[in-house]
Amino acid sequence: MKLNNHCRIYTAENQGKGFIISFNGMTLEACIELASMDWSSVSGGFIGMGIDQYDIVMEIDQLCIDDGSSIVSDTAVYACTKDTQFPLPLDKVVSACSKQSDESRGLSFLFK
Secondary structure, eight states, rough: OOOOTTTEEEOSSTOOOOEEEEESSSOOOHHHHHTSSSSGGTTTEEEEEEEEESSOOOHHHHHHHHSOOEESSSSSEEEETTTOOSSSOHHHHHHHHTTSOOTTTTEEEEOO
16 A cells, blocks of 8 residues: 555644544555545544545544534545444545545545
């Protein structure tokens, strides 16, 4: 699994309620493998994930900590445990991961 060494950790902006691990510039295979796991079963406060281009930190932060709701489409996924069943459907993961190039593909995980 190749991640291209573009991993960053952020503090969640909204009321300091968590942290975000963000991977950018990953291969299609790495994106699919990580995004299709059942992150809701991981202890440690997983509350959401996003698949989209580059820096998607603000979007996943706003949706999962604020009163937003998940977006699961063919081009992007912003999924929160409050209203989405994990693991995500494989067809949605493959579709969202496939929409970007290896250089721009982003995947972020939000923990509380």
